[in-house]
Amino acid sequence: MFRFLSISALLLLTNTRTAAHQKPYFKPTKNYIFPSTSIDGIARIDTKIGNQALDRPYITRHNSSSYEWWYFDAISSDGQSSIVITSFVSPLDTYENQSGLQLLVQIVSPQGGLYDDTIEYDKDEKLYISTKGDTSNGILNNGDFSWIGKSDLSEYTLNLNLPKYNISGTINLFSLAKPFVGCGPAQKDANTSIFWFFNWINVIGDAVAVVDIAVGDQKVAFTGNGYHDKNWGPVSFIPYVHHWYWGHGRVGEYSVVWSKMFLNDNTTKAGGWISKNDKIILSACFENDDSVVIKPLGNNITDPPKKANNTHNIQGFDITINTGNEQGIFQFQLKKNIRINGELGTYARWIGNFTGGQLGEEDSQIGVAVTEQMGPFVF
Template identity: 35%
Template sequence: MTAIGFSFDFFSPVDPLNVWVFATFGDVSPPSVFPVPAVSVTVKTNGDGASGDWKGSGISFKGEPDLSSYVVNLNNPVIGLTGTFTLKSRGPGHYNCGPLGPGQDEQSLPNIGWVNVIPGADATVDVKVFGKPLKFSGHGYHDKNWGDVPFVSALKSRYWGHATVGDYDLVFFDMIDPSGTNKVGGYALKAGKVVASTCTTGVKIRPIGTPYPPTIFTAVPTALTLNMTLDDGSHLDAVLTQTSTQINIGIYVRWIGTIEATVGGVTQTGSALWEQFAVSPT
C-alpha cells in the first residue's frame, strides 16, 4: 500500500497539517490509507497529558493529566469518518533510556526526540471509515517522535515495533545511525510492571530471509526474530510474522501481524506492529 505525500516520502510534497488514517479491516479488503487535511492545529498540555484539535479535519484527541487514557474523536461525516477510539494504559511509559520524569535524555538519535507514554493499552475502537464500520477491542499503544532535522537523515536503517503477548507488553528497536553505529532498545511490562528497560544492550532484531542491515536495494522481509534480555536475566525469544502490510513507500514499510514468544520455556502468541526504515544504499 503506497501513500503519496506521507511524512517519509522523498518524492512528493508533505503537508505537516495532514492527519493520516490507517485502517485495516478483518476482511480481504486492502487497508485504507489516506490523509485528512486540516487548516490549523492546536495542542494544549494538561498536567502530564495533552489534547489536540486538527481544525477543519474533524479529528481531535484528549489525554488525561496522569496519562491513564487517551480518546481520539473522529467527526468528519462528509467523508464518512466518524466515531471514537480509546486507549487505557496498562503501565508506566518511558523515554529512550529512562522513566518519564525530569532530567531524562529525550533523544533516541541526535536531533530526534522520542517518548512512549503508553507502551501497552486496552484499546476500544468504534469508528466508520468511508462509512464502513470498524469495531473491536484489543491492544493499543501511543508514542511520539519529533526533531529539528528530517527523520530519515538521522539514520541508515531501523527496525522498531511493539507487541502484546500473554501478560507482556513489549517495545523494541534495533537501528544503525549515520556513522554506522548500532543502537538498540527494549522495554517490557508484565502485568503492568516494568520487567525490562534498556537502551544499550540486550536486544537483537533480525529479518528472516533478507540481509541485515537493510538497504534501499534489499528485499522486504515478511518476518523478524526478536531476542530480549529481561531485567532478571531471563530471555524472551520471539518470531514476528506479518499478516498485512499497512504502508510501503520503499524506504519505509509498516506491518501488522502475529508474535510467538518464549520466556522461561513457556511459549505464547499475540499481536504485533513493526516497521522498517532502509534509507541507505549500503
C-alpha cells in the same frame, strides 16, 4: 460529533473527566496553537521532561527543518485489523503553500487496506493543543481529528470526523503500562534524546484498545492492543539513518516495545522495554551491541537491507532482548498476517500473531503485535 467543538469546550470537558486512580498534579495547564510563527535559525528543542506535561509539545516554534508528531495505533486481538493516526506539526516534507500540519490515517481490515493517506492542511487551518497534568488534548481543523487524555495518562479518547473521506468514529485507549522515554523511565530529569536529531517519549507502551470506525459503508470495530508515543527533532533524520526497526506487542502477561536504529556511520542504538503486569522488567537503550536483535524471517531476504522496495518476502520477525540483569533473555516472534507497504518502498508495516516470553519459560499463549521497517533511505 467533535467537528465543531471549540478549544474552550475541550478544556471544560477535560476538566470534568476523572480517573479512579488519579493523583494530584501540580504541572501548569498550557495552551498551544500550531502552526506558530516560524523562526529563522535554530529552533529551541526541549530534551528534558521537566515540570511540564509529559505529552506536551516539545518545540513551540518551528523553523524550516524541525518536526514533531503525536502517534496512536491499535491492533485487533486477532491480528487482522489495525488503525494508525499520526498528527504532524511541521513534518519532514512541508510544502511552501502549506502550514506544515498533516494527518496520517491508515486503516486496515481483513479485506485489506481501506484507507492509507496523509491529509495536508493549509496555513489558515490550525491544531489546538492543551495540557493538564501529564496529558495533552488536541483538536485539528475544527475536529477532523481530536484526542482527549486523562491527566494521569490512564486513558485517551480519539475521534475521527472526516466527511470528505467518508471516515468517522472513535478509539479508546486504556493504559496498561507506565510511560517511558527512549532510554529509561519517564522521570523528571530524564533525557528524551535517542540521537541529537531524534527524541522519543512513549506515553502508552501498551493499552486495551476499543475501536469503532466507519469507512464508507464498511465498519472496522474491534478490541485489541493500543499504543501512543511522540517524536520530535531539530532536523530531518533521513540524511543520518540507514534504516530502523520498531514494534510493540503483548503476549500473556508481557507487554513489549522494541526498536533498533542503524545510522549511515554504522552506529546502532537499540531500545528494549518489557513490562509484566504493569511492573517494569526492562527500560533501557543499548549502543553498538547485540542486546537487542531484530531478525526478519523469510526466503531471499538481505539482512541488513541494502535497498528500498525489498520487504515483500518478509514473513515475520524474531526479536531477542537480553536484559543484562537477573531477568535474562527474552525471545519473541511475530508471524505476519498482513503487510502494508509505504510510499517509495522506504516504509513497511506488519501486523500478526505474537508469541514468546522469558527464555525457557515462553508463554504458550498467542498475542498480537505490529512492527515497522523504515528505510533504507537509499535508492
